[in-house]
Structures are given as C-alpha cells and as structure tokens.
Amino acid sequence: MKSFDYARASSTADARTQGTAGARLLAGGTTLLDLMKCNVERPERLVDVSHLSGMADIEVDEQRIRIGALAHMSQVADHAAIRREAPVVSESLWRAASAQIRNMATIGGNLMQRTRCTYFRDATGNAHCNKRMPGSGCAAVRGIHRNHAVLGTSDACFATYPGDLAVALVAFDAVLTIEGERTRQVKVEDFFRLPGDRPDLEYDLEAGEIITAIELPARPALRRSHYLKVRDRASYEFAAASAAVGLEVAPDGKTIKEARVALGGVATCPWRARNVEEALAGQPMEEAVFRRAALLAVQGAQPRAYNGYKVQLAPKVVARALLAVGDLA
Amino acid sequence: MVRKSVTLRVNGRDLTLDLDSRVTLLDALREHAGLTGTKKGCDQGQCGACTVHVDGRRVLSCLTLAMQVEDREVTTIEGLLGPDGGQHPMQAAFVTHDAFQCGYCTPGQIMSAVACIAEGHAGSDEEVREYMSGNICRCGAYPNILAALREVANNPGAQK
Numbered sequence: 001m002k003s004f005d006y007a008r009a010s011s012t013a014d015a016r017t018q019g020t021a022g023a024r025l026l027a028g029g030t031t032l033l034d035l036m037k038c039n040v041e042r043p044e045r046l047v048d049v050s051h052l053s054g055m056a057d058i059e060v061d062e063q064r065i066r067i068g069a070l071a072h073m074s075q076v077a078d079h080a081a082i083r084r085e086a087p088v089v090s091e092s093l094w095r096a097a098s099a100q101i102r103n104m105a106t107i108g109g110n111l112m113q114r115t116r117c118t119y120f121r122d123a124t125g126n127a128h129c130n131k132r133m134p135g136s137g138c139a140a141v142r143g144i145h146r147n148h149a150v151l152g153t154s155d156a157c158f159a160t161y162p163g164d165l166a167v168a169l170v171a172f173d174a175v176l177t178i179e180g181e182r183t184r185q186v187k188v189e190d191f192f193r194l195p196g197d198r199p200d201l202e203y204d205l206e207a208g209e210i211i212t213a214i215e216l217p218a219r220p221a222l223r224r225s226h227y228l229k230v231r232d233r234a235s236y237e238f239a240a241a242s243a244a245v246g247l248e249v250a251p252d253g254k255t256i257k258e259a260r261v262a263l264g265g266v267a268t269c270p271w272r273a274r275n276v277e278e279a280l281a282g283q284p285m286e287e288a289v290f291r292r293a294a295l296l297a298v299q300g301a302q303p304r305a306y307n308g309y310k311v312q313l314a315p316k317v318v319a320r321a322l323l324a325v326g327d328l329a
Numbered sequence: 330m331v332r333k334s335v336t337l338r339v340n341g342r343d344l345t346l347d348l349d350s351r352v353t354l355l356d357a358l359r360e361h362a363g364l365t366g367t368k369k370g371c372d373q374g375q376c377g378a379c380t381v382h383v384d385g386r387r388v389l390s391c392l393t394l395a396m397q398v399e400d401r402e403v404t405t406i407e408g409l410l411g412p413d414g415g416q417h418p419m420q421a422a423f424v425t426h427d428a429f430q431c432g433y434c435t436p437g438q439i440m441s442a443v444a445c446i447a448e449g450h451a452g453s454d455e456e457v458r459e460y461m462s463g464n465i466c467r468c469g470a471y472p473n474i475l476a477a478l479r480e481v482a483n484n485p486g487a488q489k
Contacts, residue, residue, distance in 0.1 A: 037372070
C-alpha cells in the first residue's frame with residue numbers, strides 16, 4: 001500500500017478543503033481500504049469524516065425519508081420506520097455484505113462502492129483495464145466475465161455495478177444532497193454515469209464535494225416494496241441478478257396504478273426499468289401480466305460468452321419480486 | 330512514511346503506539362500490542378476471522394485503520410474473559426458444542442456471535458445463519474457454531 005497522510009475532518013467544510021484532488025474521504029473504509037490494499041486506489045491523503053457529528057440522523061415523516069450520509073448500513077436496515085415505510089431499502093441493505101461490513105460502511109460510501117471486476121481489482125497482475133487506466137484495453141472481454149454486465153455496457157467497459165441499496169434508490173427517485181462550493185441536489189439515477197468511452201468517470205462528484213444526505217419521497221409504491229436478490233450462495237454474496245420493485249394498486253384493488261422496477265447485478269449502473277413500469281401501469285394484477293412485462297427488463301441486453309444467463313435470469317427475478325409484492329407468489 | 334503516536338483503548342486499557350498511517354487495527358493489535366487472539370485470515374474483508382468490537386459493534390479490524398479508532402472503545406477476544414479470568418458464556422458454549430476444528434476462525438466467530446445476540450438477530454436458526462454469514466469456517470463447523478450461539482441466545486441470563 002502506498003504511503004498516505006491521515007487527517008480527521010472537523011466539519012464538512014474542513015473535509016471539502018482537505019479533500020482536494022489526490023485525497024479521498026474515508027468513512028467506513030470497507031471499499032477504499034480494500035482497494036488501497038490492491039493498489040487500485042493510491043490516495044496521497046485520507047480525510048477521515050467518520051467522526052463528524054450530526055450526519056447519521058434518520059428522519060421519516062409523511063413527505064419523505066431523509067438519511068444522513070454517515071448512517072451505517074445496519075442502522076438503516078434495522079430502523080423501524082424505514083422497514084415500515086420503505087421495506088425495499090431495509091431489505092436491499094441487510095441482504096448486502098455481512099453484518100460486520102454493514103456496521104462499518106456508511107450510506108454515502110455504499111453508493112460509491114466500486115465494481116468487483118477481478119481484472120479491475122488486479123492492479124499488479126493486469127495492465128488492461130479502461131476503468132483503471134483509460135485506453136489500456138479490457139482484459140475481461142476475453143477473460144472470465146460470468147458476473148459482468150449485460151445492460152449499459154460499452155466497448156470500453158462492461159463491469160457490473162455491485163451495489164444493492166442504489167438499485168432501491170433509483171427505483172424510487174431518491175435524491176442526494178451534495179455539499180461543495182454550492183450545495184446541490186442530484187437524483188441518484190443521474191449520480192451514476194454510464195461507462196461510455198470513459199469508464200474511469202463513475203459518479204457525478206468532484207474533488208472537494210461530499211455527499212451529506214439521501215432523501216426518498218414517500219409514495220404508496222414505496223410502502224409496498226420489495227428487494228429480491230438472487231446469487232451464487234445464500235448470503236454474503238453479490239447479486240447474479242436482483243430487483244427492487246414497488247406497487248401501488250388502484251382503489252378497485254386489482255388494477256396497477258403505479259409500478260416501480262430497477263435491476264441490480266446485471267448492469268454497469270443501478271438500472272431503472274421504466275419500460276417494465278410503463279407496461280404495467282393500468283394493467284390488472286395478474287401473474288401473466290407481470291411475467292410478460294418483466295421480459296422487457298432486459299431489452300437491449302448485450303451478453304458475451306459467459307454472462308448470457310443474466311438475460312434469462314433477470315426477467316424471472318423481476319417477475320418473482322412483483323408477484324411477491326402483488327401477493328400472488 | 331507517515332508515523333504518529335496513536336492511543337488505542339483496548340479491553341479497557343489505553344495503549345500508546347507509534348504507528349505508520351497504513352497500519353490496520355488488526356496489525357496494531359497483533360504486531361504492536363501483542364494481542365494475537367484476533368486472527369488474520371484473508372486480510373481483505375471476506376472471512377471475518379479478524380472481527381472485533383468497536384464501541385460495542387462488531388467490525389472487521391483488517392479494513393479499519395488504527396488511527397480511525399483512536400478515542401473509540403475496542404474489545405478483542407482477550408477482553409471477553411470475566412474479571413476472574415473465567416470464560417465468557419459464548420466461549421464455554423463453543424467448547425460444549427465442539428464448535429470448531431482447527432480453531433483459526435474461532436475468535437472471530439465468538440466476537441461475531443456475541444454481537445449477533447446483542448443486536449437481536451439470533452431469533453431463529455435461519456436468522457443466525459444470515460447474520461453470521463460474514464464469518465467463514467473452512468472446517469465446516471457451522472452446525473455446531475449455530476448450536477452454541479442458539480444455546481447462549483436462549484439463556485439470556487448466561488450472557489454477560
């Protein structure tokens with residue numbers, strides 16, 4: 001690991017001043033320290049923000065859920081009002097990582113976890129990674145890419161975004177508050193960039209900026225929501241495919257008023273499936289309707305040699321998640 | 330190299346150590362404080378062998394910088410012993426249920442198990458399996474670890 005300076009931030013303003021180019025903000029550290037050990041991350045300075053006070057509060061009222069960026073994953077997952085008002089948020093969190101990591105990792109940092117592509121992580125053994133070194137090529141194309149993305153891919157990169165929480169957040173229009181020279185609000189969906197020809201640029205976040213909070217607007221579909229994660233082992237594993245879904249049913253009790261659907265484990269970003277949502281709106285709550293609409297989730301998918309199973313799997317996961325919230329499972 | 334004097338509070342004692350900024354809590358405990366009960370398995374946050382408690386919550390000491398936990402309360406497997414030096418009920422239950430073979434993952438399993446109960450996530454076998462999934466046992470002692478944990482969970486009086 002490369003040597004670095006360690007400094008504690010005394011305030012978010014101090015964190016922004018110290019968090020210049022070459023520095024990294026340190027919160028839970030579960031991704032950052034791991035990648036520093038791999039030599040993928042080589043910061044000159046770590047600015048520890050984990051001791052800042054007042055940034056881990058969770059507020060739930062009739063309009064919205066507001067989560068401070070330093071709230072731990074476990075704290076949010078176990079929060080009674082979040083479990084009631086936004087089950088998909090709690091479920092996406094407790095199905096991610098392990099209990100220890102959820103006690104360390106923060107909500108702000110969780111969004112910024114980086115891909116598990118083994119060629120990206122192998123900084124000492126692999127010289128071809130457009131995400132680490134733009135223009136150097138991609139070893140995964142001819143390598144083992146069973147867990148790589150089929151949606152949102154480019155010629156330069158098809159590394160999967162590994163997170164779960166962000167999938168729930170994009171399905172329900174969550175917004176980030178980012179403090180910088182000016183404080184701005186960014187939809188979580190817009191925060192993540194598609195790889196395109198610059199897969200090294202992953203987020204809409206500049207040096208000197210810090211995520212301070214996440215807000216979710218309350219809505220009936222959020223109350224009736226679910227996160228389904230399918231993976232190679234039962235726990236402590238990244239998704240082969242996952243779905244964050246929610247339903248609002250019309251007063252007649254059988255017509256879908258609004259559906260929310262996003263996918264994880266199959267795309268380069270947390271992936272909102274608006275075409276599935278649109279296909280469901282106004283339709284009757286029936287298994288065949290869910291299954292037919294779910295097929296649209298992988299429209300435009302571009303599988304390669306070893307990840308074609310995700311194109312088969314993802315619609316089934318979406319359908320099963322919808323059947324569960326529709327009480328048809 | 331960036332070195333600094335760091336005071337860690339471990340098992341109720343203050344330890345002042347001269348550390349490089351890169352030293353993890355795990356290495357500070359093992360290599361600098363002589364507390365070798367905490368084990369280094371994968372050293373990249375995947376196995377749970379290095380689990381300790383920081384401010385009462387279970388965390389991975391291999392992904393925690395020592396400097397990060399200055400002013401926090403660290404508890405290791407050595408700190409679980411009672412004031413009379415007697416075993417913690419979880420340690421006793423691991424012996425009773427033969428919940429290990431090689432023993433390398435055991436300190437991490439025990440630290441995690443104690444926290445799992447304190448968190449309220451030991452209500453069923455299924456819940457324990459989920460909430461203990463961050464502790465890998467390559468000998469495969471899982472059924473016995475589960476039995477030990479459930480025994481302690483079902484006897485709240487036995488927990489410290």
